[in-house]
Amino acid sequence: MSLLAENDNSSGEAGLFYSTWGSGLMGAYNYSNEIHFGASISSGDTSTESEGLGTSIKSQSTFMTFNAFGRYYLREIGITDGLFGQAGLAFRNWNGTGKIIENSTKAKIASLKMKWSPIVIVTGVGWQKVWGFGLSFSVAMNASIGGSRTIEYTENMHRFSDSMKKDLEKKTDYPTNLVIYIGYSF
Amino acid sequence: MIKYIFLPFFSIFLLSGCGDELSTSTTDDSANITKSLLTGTWTAKCVDNTTASTSSKTVLVFSASGDNLAATTTNYSNESCVTQSFVFTKRLNTFVLESSKTFTSLNQIIKKFTAKVIDITLEPKTSSVSTSLYSSSFCGLTGWSSGTETSVAGLTCGSITYNAVSDTHSDIIQINSEKTFIRLGNITNAASTGYPKTLYTQEYYK
Numbered sequence: 001m002s003l004l005a006e007n008d009n010s011s012g013e014a015g016l017f018y019s020t021w022g023s024g025l026m027g028a029y030n031y032s033n034e035i036h037f038g039a040s041i042s043s044g045d046t047s048t049e050s051e052g053l054g055t056s057i058k059s060q061s062t063f064m065t066f067n068a069f070g071r072y073y074l075r076e077i078g079i080t081d082g083l084f085g086q087a088g089l090a091f092r093n094w095n096g097t098g099k100i101i102e103n104s105t106k107a108k109i110a111s112l113k114m115k116w117s118p119i120v121i122v123t124g125v126g127w128q129k130v131w132g133f134g135l136s137f138s139v140a141m142n143a144s145i146g147g148s149r150t151i152e153y154t155e156n157m158h159r160f161s162d163s164m165k166k167d168l169e170k171k172t173d174y175p176t177n178l179v180i181y182i183g184y185s186f
Numbered sequence: 187m188i189k190y191i192f193l194p195f196f197s198i199f200l201l202s203g204c205g206d207e208l209s210t211s212t213t214d215d216s217a218n219i220t221k222s223l224l225t226g227t228w229t230a231k232c233v234d235n236t237t238a239s240t241s242s243k244t245v246l247v248f249s250a251s252g253d254n255l256a257a258t259t260t261n262y263s264n265e266s267c268v269t270q271s272f273v274f275t276k277r278l279n280t281f282v283l284e285s286s287k288t289f290t291s292l293n294q295i296i297k298k299f300t301a302k303v304i305d306i307t308l309e310p311k312t313s314s315v316s317t318s319l320y321s322s323s324f325c326g327l328t329g330w331s332s333g334t335e336t337s338v339a340g341l342t343c344g345s346i347t348y349n350a351v352s353d354t355h356s357d358i359i360q361i362n363s364e365k366t367f368i369r370l371g372n373i374t375n376a377a378s379t380g381y382p383k384t385l386y387t388q389e390y391y392k
Contacts, residue, residue, distance in 0.1 A: 054387075105389060107362040116206060147206040154215045156363040159293040165210070175205025 013136050015183015017042070020174060021092075022063045026181055028071070036071040036084075054103050061096035061114065061172065067122055087123045090144065092116060096172060100158070110160060113152045114172055120147030126179070136185040142177040149173075214287070216295045217361045219368075221252025221283060224359075228368055228390035232267035241267045246368075246390050254279045255301060263312075270311040275335070277304040278355055290384055296358040296371075298381055303349045307335040356380040367391045 014027040022044025028036045044063040049056065069088025096114035101107070126140025151169065153160050217223075228246040235241060244259040255278045263271040278301035287295055308325070310316035310332045319330040325343040330336060340350030349355060358371035358381055367389040371382025 104387070105362065105367065107364065107367070120206070144205060149206040149208055151208065151210045153210065153212040155212065155295060156215050157295055157360065159289050159295060160212065161293050169208060169210070173205050173208075 010130070010134075010185040013130075013183050013185040015136060015181055017179050017181035017183075019044075019179040020177045021065050024065075026183065033075055034073045036073070038069055038071065040067045040069075041065070042067075051103075052100070055109060056101045056103055057098070058101070059096065059098035062094070064093040066091045069122065073128075082127050082129055083125065084128060084140075085123075085125050086140065086142070087121070090120050090122045092118060092120065094149075098168075102157070107157060109157045111154045111156070112160075112168070113154075115150050117148040121145040122177070124177070124179075130185045134185050136181070136183045138179075138181045140179045140181070142179060143175055144177070214295070215363055216287065217363050217365050218287075219283060219297045219359055219361050221248070221281065223361070223365065224248040224368070225252045226392055228392050230388050230390050232262075233388070234265045236265065239265055240271070241265050243267045244388070244390070246370075248281070250279075252283075253281050254304075255281055272311055272315050273309040273335075275305075275307045275309070276355075277306070278302060279304050283359075290358070292384065294360055294385055296360045296385065298356070298358050300357075301355045303339060303351055303353045303355055305337055305351060306339040306348045308338050308343075309333070309335040354380075356382075358382050358385065360385055 010030055012027065012029045014025070017024060017026050017040065019042060022042035024040055024042030026038060026040035028038030030036050042063070042065045045061060047058075047060045049058050051057070067088055067090040069086045071084045071086040073082070073084045094114075094116035097112070098114075099111040100109040102109050122142050122144055124140050124142030126138050128136065128138035130136045149172075151165075151172075153165070225248045228248070230244045232241050232243045241262040241264065242259055243262070244257060247256045247258070248254070249256070257276045257278075259274045260267070261271045261274070263269045280300075280302040282300050284298045287297055290296055308319075310319055310330055313332045316330040316332040318324075320328055324330070325338045325341040327336060327338075327341070337351075338348050340353075341348055355373075356376070356379070357373060360369045361367070369385045369387070369389055372384045372386050373382050375383050377383045
């Protein structure tokens with residue numbers, strides 16, 4: 001038995017995945033041996049709390065993503081069997097908030113709101129293995145293209161420094177999405 | 187052949203995905219400090235000096251529509267601000283607030299202000315304090331009497347030289363966005379401009 005699936009005769013698959021953008025369900029219809037059409041829905045959130053100089057910094061982000069995609073499998077090339085490229089559209093509802101509170105007085109020092117554009121192109125590459133008894137496993141790395149996000153800073157008692165903004169903008173940028181999937185092929 | 191270039195094509199496409207285009211906006215939602223907002227009495231909490239077993243409490247009174255400011259620090263001979271020891275008062279008038287906000291080096295949003303010194307006084311509250319001040323010729327003075335304010339404006343008392351009458355007092359002030367407390371500048375840490383570089387951590391509540 002080959003380690004890589006050179007031919008996938010199943011008509012579809014469904015399963016669970018964990019990714020940078022959240023965890024959820026994924027399903028696909030096998031249009032042909034090489035071409036699959038799929039969709040996934042995921043949700044995730046991040047919550048952080050840290051202490052500054054006499055301050056508490058709290059942030060929370062939520063990610064809801066629906067992704068519709070097409071995949072092309074490179075079946076016929078021996079060294080690349082199981083590899084695929086994919087492209088699609090992601091419909092997302094991503095929001096984030098953060099605030100800085102002064103510990104001694106509980107006064108609001110500053111806050112921010114983040115919002116991402118609802119539609120973005122997602123492309124990527126991955127590798128999939130389907131075992132004979134139906135178990136399917138894949139790893140993919142996707143990237144978003146053509147999206148936008150806005151950050152609204154509100155200053156109450158302190159000004160956001162440029163370095164603080166840059167650090168925050170870097171930490172809240174999610175350009176790539178690592179997807180680890182396990183499912184059943186039928 | 188197209189299949190052979192399919193993967194590199196997507197790899198290049200993937201690498202070109204540089205995330206979301208970022209746009210930012212910044213809103214100044216800090217409270218605007220005005221003289222009418224300041225007018226009234228602002229009181230700090232009692233501050234204990236556990237090492238010396240003393241305490242102090244400062245009250246700021248903005249009067250005459252915010253043109254005058256009297257800062258009175260009452261010092262106590264015990265903790266929790268129980269037994270008065272001496273009272274230090276700085277009286278200012280011609281209070282002028284700058285119209286625009288600015289920032290300290292710690293990015294605290296503040297306003298600068300100036301005022302003219304009317305008087306700076308020290309009042310012993312007990313005979314033991316006045317006797318101690320008398321015996322040490324504190325500020326170079328010997329006429330200390332409990333219950334009597336004595337001007338120390340322009341004098342050097344210990345390691346501190348106080349402003350003279352009619353000197354300009356330059357300071358900074360911060361208010362929280364809920365407008366429930368203010369902070370003043372640390373006048374012992376002044377820049378070459380004369381304005382304090384930082385704020386005291388002590389809050390004054392109305």
